[in-house]
Amino acid sequence: MYATQQKLQRTSNKPKNIKYHNQKLILSMFRKAENLSIPDIADKINLSKTTVTKVVNDFAAKGLVKTSGKGSSTDVGGKKPELFAFNASFLHVITLSLGIKTLSCAVMDLKCHAISSRSVDCDIQVSYKKAIRRMADIIHAMMKEAGLSGREVHSIVLGCEGIIDATSGVIRYTVHHAWGTNLPVREDLARALAFPATIYVNNNSRLAGYYQALLNADLYEPVAVITSSFHSIGGSILENQQPMHGANGFIGEIGHMIIEPYSEIKCHCGGYGCFESLVSPQTVLAQAGKLYTDYPRSCLYRKAKEGALTITDVFEASNQQDPLACILLDKVIRYFSILIHNIVLLRDPSRIVIQGVYSSAGDYFLEQLRRQVNSLPFYKVERDLPIVYAPASALNVYLIGAGYYAVDVFLDTNSLYD
Numbered sequence: 199m200y201a202t203q204q205k206l207q208r209t210s211n212k213p214k215n216i217k218y219h220n221q222k223l224i225l226s227m228f229r230k231a232e233n234l235s236i237p238d239i240a241d242k243i244n245l246s247k248t249t250v251t252k253v254v255n256d257f258a259a260k261g262l263v264k265t266s267g268k269g270s271s272t273d274v275g276g277k278k279p280e281l282f283a284f285n286a287s288f289l290h291v292i293t294l295s296l297g298i299k300t301l302s303c304a305v306m307d308l309k310c311h312a313i314s315s316r317s318v319d320c321d322i323q324v325s326y327k328k329a330i331r332r333m334a335d336i337i338h339a340m341m342k343e344a345g346l347s348g349r350e351v352h353s354i355v356l357g358c359e360g361i362i363d364a365t366s367g368v369i370r371y372t373v374h375h376a377w378g379t380n381l382p383v384r385e386d387l388a389r390a391l392a393f394p395a396t397i398y399v400n401n402n403s404r405l406a407g408y409y410q411a412l413l414n415a416d417l418y419e420p421v422a423v424i425t426s427s428f429h430s431i432g433g434s435i436l437e438n439q440q441p442m443h444g445a446n447g448f449i450g451e452i453g454h455m456i457i458e459p460y461s462e463i464k465c466h467c468g469g470y471g472c473f474e475s476l477v478s479p480q481t482v483l484a485q486a487g488k489l490y491t492d493y494p495r496s497c498l499y500r501k502a503k504e505g506a507l508t509i510t511d512v513f514e515a516s517n518q519q520d521p522l523a524c525i526l527l528d529k530v531i532r533y534f535s536i537l538i539h540n541i542v543l544l545r546d547p548s549r550i551v552i553q554g555v556y557s558s559a560g561d562y563f564l565e566q567l568r569r570q571v572n573s574l575p576f577y578k579v580e581r582d583l584p585i586v587y588a589p590a591s592a593l594n595v596y597l598i599g600a601g602y603y604a605v606d607v608f609l610d611t612n613s614l615y616d
């Protein structure tokens with residue numbers, strides 16, 4: 199059953215439901231905090247210490263919460279309160295992200311700390327059948343290394359590129375891998391695994407957006423997230439903290455919004471002038487290869503000449519006002535501003551979050567982008583649209599987002615609560 203359906207079933211104010219909500223609220227506090235004492239929790243959610251003690255003891259008996267030492271006393275000479283923490287190793291989640299070049303996998307605890315992660319080659323030449331085999335192999339290998347049995351894994355979440363029907367677990371169409379249409383990936387992966395598993399499938403960018411929802415836990419207004427990797431760009435629209443799917447699973451395929459219809463740059467999808475093809479780091483670096491001879495004094499000149507330039511070099515140089523770097527990024531900024539303008543007219547989000555490669559572009563990119571977006575005619579209507587970078591993360595955002603999704607589903611399991 200889906201988390202949202204479960205939520206709908208728990209909307210009455212009967213005492214049983216109040217108890218359920220209190221239990222759930224307390225467990226979600228443990229998820230976010232390192233350590234909590236009974237008085238801490240009682241103060242924060244305005245419940246009696248007796249009620250909180252009972253809930254925490256029940257969770258401790260189930261193994262979801264464990265004792266974690268003593269806190270500092272607030273009263274002079276008072277007893278130090280016992281501290282409790284979420285038992286993050288109660289279960290584990292496995293997340294997979296199928297990109298254009300690689301298949302990445304992480305084993306995480308319930309706080310989404312990666313116990314291990316790795317990537318294997320899975321580029322667009324790899325057949326669907328082989329990709330399924332690689333997914334199963336990497337899952338089996340990483341579980342063995344972590345010493346986990348199937349029963350210790352809550353679920354597996356697979357993020358894919360392309361149009362995904364998350365409800366049926368079907369890849370409707372991959373943009374980059376030439377696998378055809380309507381691939382029952384959830385069923386096929388389940389069959390390839392040596393243990394019974396609950397598997398969720400979604401679009402990579404939508405899962406990355408889920409991570410953003412958790413970072414903005416109090417924000418229920420629409421949020422638009424633009425997620426870029428080196429090879430592709432996607433996005434997600436969050437409403438009430440849930441990534442939207444749409445009738446056909448198309449929402450978030452912003453990489454294929456046509457931004458420049460007469461562009462000669464061909465996209466992987468077969469179209470021309472798609473956002474992804476215009477702003478991909480590959481396109482920017484190809485542009486640098488054409489332009490650098492006009493900028494002999496640019497700090498990018500030598501590397502561009504040697505073909506050794508990276509997108510990070512361009513970002514760093516733009517923040518030093520290097521003219522070539524600024525010209526390269528100005529074009530990207532222009533395309534981002536058109537995309538954001540279109541998103542605003544469709545969903546009117548309360549903020550725009552930039553994740554992935556472009557989130558490390560630095561001040562020049564962000565300041566110019568804000569200026570461009572706010573100079574569009576529409577913005578004569580006084581309004582505030584924050585455009586922000588997502589915080590940096592050690593693990594790729596697709597894997598973390600997938601982990602948060604799985605843990606959210608876990609915390610929605612009715613059997614955890616009385």
Ligand SMILES: [Zn+2]
Binds near residue numbers: 474
């Ligand atoms: Zn395209």
